[in-house]
Amino acid sequence: xxxxxxxxxxxTKRLTALFGRSPAVHEVSVFFxxxxxxxxxxxxxxxxxxxxxCLNRMHELSQGGWVTGSVMLxxxxxxxxxxNPVVIRRQIGMVFQRPTPFPTxxxxxxxxxxxxxxxxxxxxxxxxxxxxxLRQAALWDEVKDRLEGSAVALSxxxxxxxxxxxxxxxxxxxxxxxxxxxxxxxAGTQRIEELCHELKQRYTIVIVTHNMQQAARVSDYTAxxxxxxxxxxxxxxxxxxxxxxxxxxxxxxxxxx
Amino acid sequence: MSGRSTRRRIQSAVMTGIVGLLCIxxxxxxxxxxxxxxxxxxxxxxxxxxxxxxxxxxxxxxGVAHAIVGTGIIVGLAGLIGLPVGVGAGIYLAEYGGGKLxxxxxxxxxxxxGTPSIVIGIFAxxxxxxxxxxxxxxxxxxxxxxxxxxxxxxxxxxxxxxxPNSLREAALxxxxxxxxxxxxxxxxxALGGIVTGALVAIARAAGETAPLLFTALGNLNFSxxxxxxxxxxxxxxxxxxxxxxxxxxxxxxxxxxxLMGLVLILSVSARWATRQRxxxx
Amino acid sequence: MTSVPTEQKPIAAxxxxxxxxxxxxxxxxxxxxxxxxxxxxxxxxxxxxxxLVVIAGDLLVSAWPAxxxxxxxxxWTSTWDPVAEVYGAAPMIFGTIVSSLLALVIAVPLxxxxxxxxxxFSPRWLRQPVSFLVELLAAVPSVVYGLWGxxxxxxxxxxxxxxxxxxxxxxTPLFSGVFYGNSMLAGGIILAIMIVPYIAxxxxxxxSAVPSSQREAALGLGATRWEAVWTAVLPYGxxxxxxxxxxxxxxxxxxxxxxxxxxxxxxxxxxxxxxxxFTMAAALANEFSEATTSMYLSALFAVGLVLFVxxxxxxxxxxxxxxxxxxxxSAGSRAL
Numbered sequence: 001x002x003x004x005x006x007x008x009x010x011x012t013k014r015l016t017a018l019f020g021r022s023p024a025v026h027e028v029s030v031f032f033x034x035x036x037x038x039x040x041x042x043x044x045x046x047x048x049x050x051x052x053x054c055l056n057r058m059h060e061l062s063q064g065g066w067v068t069g070s071v072m073l074x075x076x077x078x079x080x081x082x083x084n085p086v087v088i089r090r091q092i093g094m095v096f097q098r099p100t101p102f103p104t105x106x107x108x109x110x111x112x113x114x115x116x117x118x119x120x121x122x123x124x125x126x127x128x129x130x131x132x133x134l135r136q137a138a139l140w141d142e143v144k145d146r147l148e149g150s151a152v153a154l155s156x157x158x159x160x161x162x163x164x165x166x167x168x169x170x171x172x173x174x175x176x177x178x179x180x181x182x183x184x185x186x187a188g189t190q191r192i193e194e195l196c197h198e199l200k201q202r203y204t205i206v207i208v209t210h211n212m213q214q215a216a217r218v219s220d221y222t223a224x225x226x227x228x229x230x231x232x233x234x235x236x237x238x239x240x241x242x243x244x245x246x247x248x249x250x251x252x253x254x255x256x257x
Numbered sequence: 258m259s260g261r262s263t264r265r266r267i268q269s270a271v272m273t274g275i276v277g278l279l280c281i282x283x284x285x286x287x288x289x290x291x292x293x294x295x296x297x298x299x300x301x302x303x304x305x306x307x308x309x310x311x312x313x314x315x316x317x318x319x320g321v322a323h324a325i326v327g328t329g330i331i332v333g334l335a336g337l338i339g340l341p342v343g344v345g346a347g348i349y350l351a352e353y354g355g356g357k358l359x360x361x362x363x364x365x366x367x368x369x370x371g372t373p374s375i376v377i378g379i380f381a382x383x384x385x386x387x388x389x390x391x392x393x394x395x396x397x398x399x400x401x402x403x404x405x406x407x408x409x410x411x412x413x414x415x416x417x418x419x420x421p422n423s424l425r426e427a428a429l430x431x432x433x434x435x436x437x438x439x440x441x442x443x444x445x446x447a448l449g450g451i452v453t454g455a456l457v458a459i460a461r462a463a464g465e466t467a468p469l470l471f472t473a474l475g476n477l478n479f480s481x482x483x484x485x486x487x488x489x490x491x492x493x494x495x496x497x498x499x500x501x502x503x504x505x506x507x508x509x510x511x512x513x514x515x516l517m518g519l520v521l522i523l524s525v526s527a528r529w530a531t532r533q534r535x536x537x538x
Numbered sequence: 539m540t541s542v543p544t545e546q547k548p549i550a551a552x553x554x555x556x557x558x559x560x561x562x563x564x565x566x567x568x569x570x571x572x573x574x575x576x577x578x579x580x581x582x583x584x585x586x587x588x589x590l591v592v593i594a595g596d597l598l599v600s601a602w603p604a605x606x607x608x609x610x611x612x613x614w615t616s617t618w619d620p621v622a623e624v625y626g627a628a629p630m631i632f633g634t635i636v637s638s639l640l641a642l643v644i645a646v647p648l649x650x651x652x653x654x655x656x657x658x659f660s661p662r663w664l665r666q667p668v669s670f671l672v673e674l675l676a677a678v679p680s681v682v683y684g685l686w687g688x689x690x691x692x693x694x695x696x697x698x699x700x701x702x703x704x705x706x707x708x709x710t711p712l713f714s715g716v717f718y719g720n721s722m723l724a725g726g727i728i729l730a731i732m733i734v735p736y737i738a739x740x741x742x743x744x745x746s747a748v749p750s751s752q753r754e755a756a757l758g759l760g761a762t763r764w765e766a767v768w769t770a771v772l773p774y775g776x777x778x779x780x781x782x783x784x785x786x787x788x789x790x791x792x793x794x795x796x797x798x799x800x801x802x803x804x805x806x807x808x809x810x811x812x813x814x815x816f817t818m819a820a821a822l823a824n825e826f827s828e829a830t831t832s833m834y835l836s837a838l839f840a841v842g843l844v845l846f847v848x849x850x851x852x853x854x855x856x857x858x859x860x861x862x863x864x865x866x867x868s869a870g871s872r873a874l
Contacts, residue, residue: 058430086569090432100427104445114431166431269762273659279651280660283738284671286731290678290686297689345582353576358583365587371853372593373792375822376842380593382826383600403589410586436575464679467794467819471826491681491795498685499799506689513682524677528670 009034009204010055010092010174015069017047017054019062024050027069028230030223032174037196037205039219039236041212043256047228048208052176055206056092057085073173090117093167094176098183099159101151101166108147110162114170129169136202137165138195157188164195168203175199177207181214193218212252216240224248291517298514301507306515310479317504321512323479324493327394328519330481331473331489332463334398339405339462340455346406347413347451352439354414363414366407377403378468386472394480394487397473401462408461412454416447449530456527460520466491490516597846600839603832612840618805620830625837627844629805633722633815634845637797638790640726640811641733646783648730649737653779657745658753658767669742676735684799687728692719692800695727700812711809720802723811728800729790737786740860744778745771781859788853792845794819818845 010032017025025047032038040048053059054067057078070077078088093114101110111130115121121129130147134140139161143154151162160180167175177196181189196205196218209215215222216236223233224247232245243249250256309320346366350359381400386392420443428438444451466489469475474486475496490512497509605612608625615626652672656665700717707713717723748771756770757763772779802814803824818841829835 056430058426061426061429084569086432086434088432089430094430096423096427096430098423100421100423102424102427102442102446104448113428117432117434117437163427170432265762265765269764272764272768276651276655276659279648280655280668283648283652283734284668284675287671287675287678289690290682293686293690294682342582342585345579346586349579349583353580354583358580362583362586365590367857368850368853369586369590371788371792371849373794373819373845373849375792375794375819376593376597376846379822379826379839379842380596383596384592406586406589410583434569434571436571439575460677464677464681466679466681467823470823491679494681494685495795495799498681498688509685510689513685516679517682520677520679521674524674528673 007034008032009074010206011072012055013070013072015051015054015067015071017050017059017065017067020064024228025054026228028225030230030233032204032206033221034204035200035202036220037200037207037218038221038223038233039215040206040208040223040225041210041215041251042225042231043251044210046225048225049178050228051225052094052178052206052208055174055176056094057088058094060085090114090170091172092174092176093170093172094178095160095163095167095180097179099156099163101154101159101162103150103152105151106148107143107151107154107162110151111165111169114166118170130165133165133169136168136195136199137161138191138198139165155188157184157191160184160188160192161195164192164199168199173204175203175205177205179208179210182210189214212240224251226251294510294514294517297507298510298512301511302514306511311477311508314500315502315504319508321490321493321508321515323476324488324490324512325515326479326481327473327476327487328463328489328491328516330483331394331397331401331469331487332459334395334483335401335405335462336455336459337402338399339402339409339458342402343406343409343458344413344451344455346410348417348439348444350410350414351417351443362410366410369403370407370411373467374404374465375467375470378471381468382471391484392472392474392486394473394483394485397469397487397489398483400468400472401465404465404468405458405462408458409454412457413447413451416450416454417443419450420446453527453530456523456530460523460527463523464491464516464520466495490519594846597839597843601836601843604836604840605843607833608837608840612837613844616805616807620825620834623831623833625833625840627818627837627841629807630816630818630821630841631844632807633725633801634791634817634819634848636811637722637725637729637801637815637817638787640722641729641790642783642787644727644730645734645737645786649734649741649782649786650779652734652738653741653745654767654772656742658763658771672735672738674735675731676739678732680732680793680795681799683728683732683796687724687796687800691727692724695719695721695724704812712811715808715810715812717812718802718814720800720814721812722801722808722815725797725801725815725817726811728796729793732793732796733786733790736789737782740782740785741775741779744775744782744860747778748774777859777862781856781862784852784856784859788849788856791849791852792819794823798823818842 008031011030013029014027015025015029016023016027028051040052042048050059055071059065059067067079070079073088073091102113105113108130111133112126115126115129131140134143139158142158151159154162181192184192193214196207199205207218219236221233222236222239224231224239226247232239232243232248234244239248240252243252305318306320307325308322309318310323311321312319346362350363353359354363377400381396381403385396385399424442424446425438428442429435433442469489469492473489473492475492476486476488480487494509494512494516497505497512604625608615612625612627613631614628616628617624617626618629652668656669660668696717696719703713752770752774753766756766761769797817798820801817801820803816803820804814805816806813808815822838822842826838829838
């Protein structure tokens with residue numbers, strides 16, 4: 001891969017996401033610098049997940065979902081006419097709240113699933129990519145002897161790391177994490193948070209979390225959303241020690257949640 | 258007060274007993290039928306029964322090889338025609354069936370499901386026998402396929418809908434196009450259930466007689482020509498049971514036992530497979 | 539509208555050179571696979587409505603000559619004479635209705651017994667085996683029921699049941715006359731056994747869908763178990779149970795083989811259940827291959843048309859009732 005000269009991998013410009021006629025996200029403009037972790041925090045229903053799903057064109061798959069504004073990946077608007085959303089989603093990977101390994105596929109096949117859509121690759125290349133992805137997800141040592149085993153036999157935390165491996169195997173540019181530790185126990189949560197630190201060396205990460213402490217632990221930048229609007233975005237330390245907006249301060253001091 | 262409540266308690270106990278008795282009465286015929294099938298049919302089943310063809314009317318002995326093979330061929334044809342249509346329709350209903358066309362297809366599939374099989378039989382005669390001038394196993398298979406399609410569509414739709422939507426989202430987020438998500442993820446995950454539904458539909462088709470009366474017609478001889486009349490176990494039972502010879506009646510019981518065994522194996526293995534899967538989930 | 543705070547903005551002035559994106563975003567791939575997939579499955583699904591239209595059309599067209607010749611009188615004329623080419627379907631329609639009603643009279647209490655027992659009273663370990671046995675009733679082929687009917691049921695009726703019936707109820711027109719074996723009674727009983735699993739399965743789903751709060755409320759008020767069922771559960775599920783019964787009726791109307799093997803196959807309208815009779819389905823099975831003239835054939839198609847329309851109406855009504863109560867669960871469609 002070419003050295004990353006670009007400093008902004010992903011950027012939104014006045015992004016508005018609607019369901020039918022009701023907007024869920026209002027005119028959000030924000031940068032996601034390369035090889036950083038940006039956390040998106042805010043109370044339930046503030047549009048964090050909806051916003052995230054706009055970044056890989058998943059929002060339009062929801063009933064009545066559509067978008068105005070633009071999302072620039074390396075300077076190109078992914079919402080341009082003529083752009084194939086399927087291709088976008090191979091550039092921008094996503095991991096969901098609940099682990100969703102494909103139940104009929106083995107661990108190996110799960111990780112390789114994203115690789116196969118681009119056409120047939122030689123077996124050796126796939127093997128190498130699977131191993132690399134599993135190492136990046138800190139799962140290789142645990143499963144290297146049972147790659148042909150069933151993916152659903154893994155524990156919840158392992159399954160989620162498998163989903164991360166699956167998402168990074170096609171070498172996307174950006175990784176979107178939608179509350180990835182919400183259904184995990186503390187041990188599993190910690191492992192994934194550690195992963196974020198390692199993964200950001202290769203990918204640009206955007207993580208939605210309802211857990212402020214997690215945001216503080218994991219991210220370089222934090223964006224606070226409220227009622228569909230971006231209220232404040234800054235370096236994480238700044239957000240949590242010197243918030244500029246009163247709403248931000250109210251939220252992080254726990255006055256509402 | 259206590260007198261009244263005692264009366265009510267007795268009434269409740271009595272009604273519970275009656276309900277239990279009704280339940281037993283409902284299931285009892287099944288036990289009798291199985292008992293009779295075994296008692297009257299088992300003694301006639303030997304190796305010859307399976308490999309020989311019928312002997313001339315009135316004589317003793319002979320077998321139903323032609324009917325067993327015939328059932329296999331006709332049901333096989335039915336599956337060949339009916340499975341793609343039924344499962345395909347089911348996939349449509351699960352993936353795109355939210356709109357008006359989906360509603361219409363679903364409703365009409367139910368209507369088709371409730372249509373008497375004899376009506377399907379005379380319809381198949383009009384289109385597949387009359388124009389050609391002769392009966393055929395192919396026409397019989399097609400008639401049975403018409404019966405299978407609505408059953409398959411409904412069970413397939415149900416099974417695919419059971420697959421959690423999160424799997425679809427995960428596949429789409431990986432960059433799977435919609436068709437690939439549908440086939441390689443949703444249908445593949447539901448495949449066990451779809452196969453179960455197919456087995457049950459085949460079991461039902463194997464037992465049918467009415468649609469075959471005017472399509473496959475029946476045959477006294479062994480034949481594997483799908484463009485000619487063919488015998489099936491069900492037709493054989495009908496002919497033998499309503500015929501005048503004692504010998505035929507004996508063979509009818511034995512054939513019924515074999516047919517029931519076939520249907521049982523298909524149905525039970527289908528349900529057992531479902532239970533297995535749900536157990537491990 | 540939020541402007542980006544300056545702390546967040548990266549080094550702005552220096553021109554950035556971007557690495558070549560791995561995949562050109564603008565490639566116009568048409569997602570051909572999606573279109574093909576959609577069209578193929580849609581086409582396969584459309585086979586169903588097309589098939590139904592063709593069946594209905596075929597019946598109408600083939601029946602038209604007879605319908606035009608005999609008019610609505612076809613439905614209530616009782617002469618069926620292929621030699622004289624006079625066709626009236628009344629005996630068949632009468633027989634279909636009577637045998638089905640008789641089947642319902644017998645099957646409904648039995649099926650409700652199964653459904654109530656399984657949902658309310660049976661111990662948990664008994665549920666699976668009993669419902670499995672009931673499902674098996676539906677798996678038995680019609681012709682096997684007919685075989686059993688001829689050689690087991692009818693002799694049983696002749697020896698044990700009919701003398702008793704004649705002794706007690708012989709004075710009524712329902713049980714008068716000589717009993718030869720093949721009769722409306724035998725037909726009704728066989729049909730009853732065959733439709734029990736359908737009514738029971740759907741009723742059971744309907745009753746299971748009744749929220750347990752209903753039951754518990756009644757029990758909390760001091761009702762006995764039976765009273766809770768009778769006053770709280772059954773009324774709640776009443777519409778669905780009626781729908782289940784109608785589904786059973788729909789099946790009974792169309793049953794062919796078992797009926798034709800035990801009912802006697804005689805074009806006759808008799809008050810007595812001990813007499814032979816006919817149903818539309820049985821007549822089709824018996825006479826279709828012997829129809830020598832085109833009018834004969836057309837008359838038979840007309841019978842088929844009447845049967846077709848009747849079952850559609852009953853089934854549609856049944857589905858409507860069941861949908862309203864057991865919404866969500868695809869009641870009755872599962873593998874039966």
